[in-house]
Amino acid sequence: MxxxxxxxxxxxxxxxxxxxxxxxxxxxxxxxxxxxxxxxxxxxxxxxxxxxxxxxxxxxxxxxxxxxxxxxxxxxxxxxxxxxxxxxxxxxxxxxxxxxxxxxxxxxxxxxxxxxxxxxxxPGIDRPALAAMLPSLGDTDTVMLDLGANTECDARNLVQFAVMGAAWARTTLDLESPRVALLNIGTEALKGTDEVREAAAALKAATHLPMTFSGFIEGDRISRGNVDVVVCDGFSGNIALKTAEGTARFVGDLLKRAFRSSVRSKIGFLISKPATQLLRDHLDPNNHNGAVFLxxxxxxxxxxxxxxxxxxxxxxxxxxxxxxDDLLNRIKDDLAHFDEQATA
CATH class of the missing domain: 3.40.718.10 (Isopropylmalate Dehydrogenase)
Structure with missing residues (x-):
């Protein structure tokens, strides 16, 4: 700074x-x-x-x-x-x-x-998107957007979200070419809405942007660490986020109940405490706090x-x-390069 x-x-x-x-x-x-x-x-x-x-x-x-x-x-x-x-x-x-x-x-x-x-x-952005970092099994967190700012999005909105999310991943996660995927109900090319498929075609053609388009991703793969940026409309994103948060709390509560169920379980908890603490730290939302209006x-x-x-x-x-890292100018430059390629 x-x-x-x-x-x-x-x-x-x-x-x-x-x-x-x-x-x-x-x-x-x-x-x-x-x-x-x-x-x-x-x-x-x-x-x-x-x-x-x-x-x-x-x-x-x-x-x-x-x-x-x-x-x-x-x-x-x-x-x-x-x-x-x-x-x-x-x-x-x-x-x-x-x-x-x-x-x-x-x-x-x-x-x-x-x-x-x-x-x-x-300039060149139609709508803002709410983006946040989610914990994953990869070496870094995963950027996900939109998480609730826009319940309905067309293909142009999704493309803009991808460009902005990739720019944020490059700065926050120190990645040269973030892997970007669109959230969908399947990974096959014919799956999903017209808007999602149209956005996929546009991102696949954008070969000169500092990102790697990885196609579609299903909800159960978001936290696997296979991609760096997950793009979706705000309705789907908010549901996915709240489901993930609820699942994390559910797993935590189940572990607490299991460890309290018997003397043997309590002894097992003491033995596994370092591992459970690592899990707690990884899932603690305070360690991933800070959503951004891109x-x-x-x-x-x-x-x-x-x-x-x-x-x-x-x-x-x-x-x-x-x-x-001058994020605003990075987004402007990336979007300008995308528009130049799209009109070429």
Missing amino acids: SPDARIAVDAMGGDEGLAVMLAGVALARRRFDDMRFLLVGDEARIREGLAAHPNLTAASEIVHAPDVIRGDDKPSQAIRRAKTTSMGVAIDLVKQGRAAAAVSSGNTGALMAMSKLSLRML GLNGLVVKSHGGATELGVAHAIGVAAKMVR
Whole structure:
């Protein structure tokens, strides 16, 4: 990050409150000592909270915002209050150029609506997509998008999502040519909707982009690590994400029940504790926290509302890496190359 690059943090958003948000920012500061922050929210409360984190004093500036977006606020209500809320002010700091990215743990629908209205779309992008990292059996996590921003998508939207997802994978996962696949009900060429098949044809023909198109992927293969980017419409993506999260919790609960079932099982738990801890860490959403609204003319990261300080720090790290690697210009360049090839 450049010395003057700052990340705006909605300090009042999230289920766990200001204390967890500040602890997360402090942890991110210890990990990345070149980070600078604009802490947005109630100035008196933030200043009081900073007393517990002296390492942030020289690296942060408080931007007062008297109001907060609640979890049950509708996006239309949030937009009308954008200028006075911590979430809205954080986004506006990106628009003004005072911040290179914004991070919030608040209401997802409100964050998307306000970000889209304030920042607008990148040239050549029709719709934003919500992208996140999912744990996999591969050497790196797997990028998946869209995870709920668009319930219906045409082939053009899916192609744009693929270009943006691949650009994010190149920066965040340090991959030169990410393997990209379209989520489908089968891997055969004739399977799926017209939109999915048309998008596949366009991506297969795009041979000069810094990505490798791997065709179709089924839902049970998402976490195998065979591809780096999984592309789908927001309806399918959100269902796949929630199913994966629910399955992880189900497996965890089954293990707890099994280990408590008998004395022998409890002894077995003690023996296998290192392995179960490794599993817990791998599936912990805080270690993968930080969804991104790709396609906006500005960088906005959504932290999970219930994230711990570790999760908040991870989300801030995602924002910092996108700033450092100039993600917006990478997306613009890749899309321009795709359009040039498509019209050639």
